[in-house]
Amino acid sequence: MITTEIKPPYLIFFAEKKELKFVKTGIGLFEWRRDLCVGQLGIDGGHLEIELPQMSIKEAHAAGVKSLIIGTTSIGGGLPAQWMDTFIEAANIGMDIVGGLHEQLNDAPDLKKAADKSGAKLIDIRVPPKNIPVGTGKKRSGKRVLMVGTDCAVGKKYTALALERDMLKAGMDVDFRASGQTGIIIAGKGIPIDAVVVDFISGAAEILSPDNADNHYDIIEGQGGIFHPGYSAVSLGLLIGSQPGAFVVCHKAGRQNIGGWDDFPLPSIQQVIDRTTELGKQVNPEIKCVGISVNTEDLSDEERAPYLENLSKKYGLPCIDPIKDGTDAIIANLV
Amino acid sequence: MITTEIKPPYLIFFAEKKELKFVKTGIGLFEWRRDLCVGQLGIDGGHLEIELPQMSIKEAHAAGVKSLIIGTTSIGGGLPAQWMDTFIEAANIGMDIVGGLHEQLNDAPDLKKAADKSGAKLIDIRVPPKNIPVGTGKKRSGKRVLMVGTDCAVGKKYTALALERDMLKAGMDVDFRASGQTGIIIAGKGIPIDAVVVDFISGAAEILSPDNADNHYDIIEGQGGIFHPGYSAVSLGLLIGSQPGAFVVCHKAGRQNIGGWDDFPLPSIQQVIDRTTELGKQVNPEIKCVGISVNTEDLSDEERAPYLENLSKKYGLPCIDPIKDGTDAIIANLV
Numbered sequence A, B: 001m002i003t004t005e006i007k008p009p010y011l012i013f014f015a016e017k018k019e020l021k022f023v024k025t026g027i028g029l030f031e032w033r034r035d036l037c038v039g040q041l042g043i044d045g046g047h048l049e050i051e052l053p054q055m056s057i058k059e060a061h062a063a064g065v066k067s068l069i070i071g072t073t074s075i076g077g078g079l080p081a082q083w084m085d086t087f088i089e090a091a092n093i094g095m096d097i098v099g100g101l102h103e104q105l106n107d108a109p110d111l112k113k114a115a116d117k118s119g120a121k122l123i124d125i126r127v128p129p130k131n132i133p134v135g136t137g138k139k140r141s142g143k144r145v146l147m148v149g150t151d152c153a154v155g156k157k158y159t160a161l162a163l164e165r166d167m168l169k170a171g172m173d174v175d176f177r178a179s180g181q182t183g184i185i186i187a188g189k190g191i192p193i194d195a196v197v198v199d200f201i202s203g204a205a206e207i208l209s210p211d212n213a214d215n216h217y218d219i220i221e222g223q224g225g226i227f228h229p230g231y232s233a234v235s236l237g238l239l240i241g242s243q244p245g246a247f248v249v250c251h252k253a254g255r256q257n258i259g260g261w262d263d264f265p266l267p268s269i270q271q272v273i274d275r276t277t278e279l280g281k282q283v284n285p286e287i288k289c290v291g292i293s294v295n296t297e298d299l300s301d302e303e304r305a306p307y308l309e310n311l312s313k314k315y316g317l318p319c320i321d322p323i324k325d326g327t328d329a330i331i332a333n334l335v
Helices: A022-030 A056-064 A081-092 A108-117 A156-169 A181-187 A197-209 A233-244 A271-281 A301-315 A328-334 B024-032 B057-062 B080-090 B109-118 B156-169 B181-187 B199-207 B232-242 B268-280 B301-315 B328-334
Strands: A010-015 A037-042 A067-070 A096-099 A120-126 A141-150 A173-177 A216-220 A246-252 A263-264 A286-293 B010-014 B038-040 B067-070 B094-101 B121-123 B144-149 B173-177 B216-220 B248-254 B260-264 B288-297
Touching: A010 A022, A010 A081, A010 B288, A022 A037, A022 A181, A022 B156, A037 A056, A037 A197, A056 A081, A067 A081, A081 A096, A081 A108, A108 B038, A120 A263, A141 A156, A141 A233, A141 A271, A156 A181, A156 A216, A156 A246, A173 A181, A197 A233, A197 B067, A197 B199, A197 B232, A216 B038, A233 A271, A233 B094, A233 B199, A233 B232, A233 B328, A246 A271, A246 B181, A263 B109, A271 A286, A286 A301, A286 A328, B010 B024, B010 B080, B024 B181, B024 B288, B038 B057, B057 B080, B067 B080, B080 B094, B080 B109, B109 B121, B144 B232, B144 B268, B144 B328, B156 B173, B156 B181, B156 B216, B156 B248, B173 B181, B232 B268, B248 B268, B268 B301, B288 B328
Parallel strands: A010 A037, A010 A067, A067 A096, A096 A120, A141 A216, A141 A246, A173 A216, A246 A286, B010 B038, B010 B067, B067 B094, B094 B121, B144 B216, B144 B248, B173 B216, B248 B288
Antiparallel strands: none
């Protein structure tokens, strides 16, 4: 499979950060792949209050760590000079380094030299793999469930990860398929779909969820929104290449307009269901919506239950907040 | 405007070719922009029977030529060594070189060195401009007509160029907007939409047809097909960013399946009209189909007229072959 692949176990680099809100990637990795994380590494007093010991590069290497994961961002997306000593030490010792910053690890000459010498890989998660083919539209074996959204940042990744977790608990054969940076770091592989040249986006989505066993489920992280004025092509390319038999609509309760595109009202859940079904039929006539996943963090406890019940009645579909309810209701409907 | 721009007048490089079918780009340029072409340059006895004199680089330079346009392709898309002397001579003299081969001019070290020294530009038409922004969806002034297709290679570029020609003849204020390689060489500017990273495709399409006078028309070259299993995301991104008020459906008479994707039946013209209208409404509620343009080269003379009449009656739209009929009927309906 032509995807980025990350070798576990991991040491998470939090730099000088101390607050959870500045380290979303690293915390996401710790939350969803705790068993693959061996330690954390802060500099200049940086430390996160999570159950991961501070470790130096040497200690982590001795403990068998294969990859240093950059779990935070920098102002402007550059590679701060004060991080570089740590990275070069890791590269010298042969540890892969994985980052999603704008400035690429492979563009830092000293770091590249150290990595080339030791054989360590510098993995820039934003850079898609080479040689992605054009989409074929050919039917693949196995089952696929795609997350779609009324907008960006409504919980598509979280819903997909919760589905994978809950399906694994239920003993099902399932893989989360990551199409964005944080998702790739959590999954340990994937393709940053939005960074692919548009001619190849459906081909990339095809590679992301390859042929599989008949009873295997790929739970595919969605991107953008099919009504989004900036990103609808991303969503369509991912939909066409994924050829899902089922999809979940993700939504954030209370959102009125497309985030950052305030002149565009948010589409209704019904509009998203209708358009996704209509467009997805082209590659999979079976496609249907199996549930609605809502981020209800802006609702009060009193509002939450009636809001979800109301939606569920309106659409005749299970309707859950994956953080608070889990996804079992959607899984039951899917199966 | 962030687009590729080519300086006229031109010398067209046909290499060793002698047959029209091997030099489509160069012949397209000569056909549609004859007044900007000063000469042709063949090597090893290459020569095309068109009204353009053979010229050396020196002669062309003396005649005021600013750009050498590679008007043919090579086997495999590489830069043949036997072409390089000519290119280096052109670069040395300060002449820009424009090509759409897979192997980039800027990747040939000796050529790059010569160009850097003289200030000549090496313009790789396949490479999109840098710093393309994400699409805003903001309404722009001026009028826009997008070519869409039942498939790739059905005459979208030809139809757009014919519309521009016929609208200019009618004294209208109009620009052909090129979204593909050959189109860009003909227009002298544009963006290779299918080579843009998918996150930015709608932004690229927005840049391609910027704000303009209220009575100005942009005739936008289409790409792919909205039902295409490989390229539908290209078509959607171009549609959303173009926000056209009108579109023309292009079709090739007799085609049954999507070219190269034989398992996929060609969508009907009605399906393309419906889906384009539905998706395009998101950014321009006025959008409507103003005509059908058919490549009828595979029909006999007896079949042609009834075929077009039949389509015209069925859809209630002007229906023409742009090569044989011109596009006046569509222009009349547009205005």
